[in-house]
Structure formats: C-alpha cells, structure tokens
Amino acid sequence: MAINTDKNIYTIVFASVMVVVVGSLLAFLASALSAKISENERLEKQQNILYAMGVNENKDAGSVNFIGTEDVAASFGTYIKQQLVLEGDKITSDDAAYLIDLKKEETNAKAGKTRRLPVFIGEKDNKKFFIIPMRGKGLWDAIWGFVALDDQMVVQGVYFDHKGETPGLGANIKQRYFMDDFKGESIMSNGKYSGITVAKGNNDPINEIKDDNEVDALAGATITGDGVSAMIKQSVALYKPYFKTIATN
Amino acid sequence: MGILSKKDTALILDPLADNNPITIQVLGICSALAITAELKASIVMAVSVIFVLAMGNVVISLMRNIIPSKIRIIVQLVVVATLVIVVDQVLKAFAYELSKTLSVFVGLIITNCIIMGRFEAFALANGPRRAFLDGIGNAAGYGFILVVIGFFRELLGSGTLLGIKVLGDPIEKTGLYAFGYENNGFMLLSPMALIIVGLIIWVQRSRNSALIEEN
Secondary structure (H helix, E strand, O other): OOOOOOOHHHHHHHHHHHHHHHHHHHHHHHHHHHHHHHHHHHHHHHHHHHHHOOOOOOOOOOOOOOOOOOOHHHHHHHHEEEEEEEEOOEEEEOOOHHHOOHHHHHHHHHOOOOOOEEEEEEEEOOEEEEEEEEEEEOOOOEEEEEEEEOOOOEEEEEEEEEOOOOOOOHHHHHOHHHHHOOOOOEOEEOOEEOOOEEEOOOOOOOOOOOOOOEEEOOOOOHHHHHHHHHHHHHHHHOOHHHHHHHHHO | OOOOOHHHHHHHHHHHOOOOOOOOOOOOHHHHHHOOOOHHHHHHHHHHHHHHHHHHHHHHHHOOOOOOHHHHHHHHHHHHHHHHHHHHHHHHHHOHHHHHHHHHHHHHHHOOHHHHHHHHHOHHHOOHHHHHHHHHHHHHHHHHHHHHHHHHHHHHHHOEEOOEEOOOOOOOOOHHHHHOOOOOHHHHOOHHHHHHHHHHHHHHHHHOHHHOOOO
C-alpha cells in the first residue's frame, strides 16, 4: 500500500507519533539509568575532593590519576575527618555536605536566603587540609573545582573541571601541569586577601616563585584562565570569616 | 566477488579523497577548527562521528519511504539528536570516564553539517546497506582530515603528539629546543586550522587538476 506522505494529516500524525516514540524512549532511558549515573557522579565528587588534598594515584609526571572507584568510598571515610556546613555564623556537621549543589546555593543566595557553604576537613600525614568547593564561568560554560588550603590559606592542591571548554585550549585547566602549578601559592598577599591570578607572561613558566599569587596561563585560553582566577577569588572569599575563626584558635 | 562490490568500495573510498566532505564539499569546517588543537580530541571526534553518521544513515534510510517530505529536516534532526543522547546517557551510566571525555563533542556532533548533508543527499534515496557504507566513508573522510590537522597543530603548537613530548622539553631546553627551536603558539588558535585546511586543499587540487572548479 502506497502512503501519500504529502497529506497534511499524515504529516501531523507522523510528527505526533515520532514525538511520543522518541519522548518515551528518552524518558525510559533517563529513568532507567539515573540511579547509576548519580552514583557515578557521587563517586566522582569524592574522587575530586580527595584529589585536591593529594590523595590520588598520580605518578611522577603526566596524567591525572584518581583513586580507583572501588576504593574511593573507603578512602573518603579515612581521609575526610569532618564535613562542615557554614550557614551564616552557624557551623553544623553534615556527612552529606559534599552533595550540596553549589549552583542551587548560589541561586538561593541571590534570592536573599542564607547560603550553605560546605567545607571538608581532611587529614593526611598529620597535616590538616581545608577543602573548599568552587564554581565559576569559563569561556563556554561552567567550570568548577576544589581547592585544598592549610590554615594559613596556602594552596596544598587543586582540582579543576569544566563542562565545555575547548579541547586543547581551555580544557587544559584539568591537566596535571596546570593544576600542579597552584601548589604552594598563597591566597593571601601581605596579610590581605588577594586570590591567585592566572597570568600571561609572568616570566615564571615552571612556577618557581611561590609568593607572587600568580601561576602561568595556558596559551590560547585567556578567558578560561581569567575564569579560573575569578572562580578562586570569589569562591574562597565566602570562607574568609571561617578562616579567621580557625586562625585565632 | 567479495562482500563489497566495486560500487560499495567507491562509497567508502571516494569521500576519503576526491569527494572529501571537508576539502571538496567544504562541510563540517566548524568542528574541524574547534577541536583540532590536539590529536587525541581529533581522534575521539572522528570515531564519534563515524558511529553517529553510520547509525543515523541506516535509521533514516529505513524510514525513507514513510518520512513526510515537508518535515524531513526536522525528522532528521530528531533522529540524530536522539541517537547522540542515547549514546551519551548509556556512556554516562556504564563508561563514565569516556563520557567525560566526549561531553563537549556531543553538541558538536548534532550540529555537524556533514551529518544532515548525508541524511538529505544519500540516506533518503538509498537502501540501508548502502547508506551505512556511505556513512562510514564520509565520516572517515571527515575524520581523516581532522586527524591530519590535529597532528600538525599539536606537533607545531605544543611540540607533543597525544600528549607525549616528541620534540624535547621546551622549558628544560632539550631535544630540538636546545637548538633554539620554539613552539608556534599561533598553531593553537583556531585560524590556523583553516590555514591548514587551505594547504590540504591546495596540495590535493594540485595533484588532481580535475578537482579544480572552473569559473
């Protein structure tokens, strides 16, 4: 039977059937896989937090190697001693603090509600790390990450990730050589809050000078680099009052 | 006779050279310049497009007699978008690491003009078997150019290939760098991708003058 595919009614019926079929296929798939996907995302967050404080499987040089997905839950329990949520002056302990959605908190803050700020306290080799989640804007889309600080606000490690930066350019913020440069840089400069600038042409490509609040930028990725600078500056600034309280203790 | 007839072989081989989607038809330029700053990204993109175009071509070809011609572009778009999302979701659930590598490419695959072009020009008029081969051929032709561009941009721009330092260390001044060689940072910027495409087109047409259009 030949169908007259030019008829309006056929077109409408075809379009409706197509929408229903495709819609239900995608809805089915999304609900069938969502548990597995959110589990993957949960483990990834734990891996990222541990990576920032130096718990990872990195070799001497080269690529980024997280702790394996099988071990990550156990290691997270061992190394992360406390998960705190700061809400104004109130500090509460919450074992699911790492699941707090920073984007949602940002929207809440804009709507005038108090913002919940998670901070993770890690301990490794008798050293205390304060790990802070960050979120900012790259060139194309969101960038985020974690920074591990000591009580003097000196960076002990970072992890960056991005949603859609250009491969080979901005996407290199999650490369080992870029992230490693932040180690040892201070957020403070002469007692003042200054952040860390991703700077072009600072004549220090292997980052030997650790007290200049600068790391060497990525070629061809100016806006992503500026986004990283802004992200660190703005995200860590929210924790200034908290760091004052630990400094006086 | 083998599994593939002469016509079938032509479907795969033509787009690799004399009917290349990028250098001859000038399609898919946008992604060719966006992601070729390093070789690995080029390869990942090439493989993804081969998969999506071959599958999409087959689906469109199977539906070719029932697609209403008035909304065929929309139908094509829905097919390719659905395919890409399905693949993306499945990877996210079962191969999370790989899906993170691919994330940025997903949008680029959907908007790739080669895919719509082959659906429209080939799959709508041919059977699924031929459409499948055509998809493989065209995507491979596209991927081949991508890999060539990625090779030169990463080698000359960063001095590395697949992240391995092949020319020595630019900071420690070893290998070629000991003789005063410098990386060309300009290669990392998108305009250089177009210049390399231009050079490939030049080489290709000077070798085969039948490809030169007459004005």
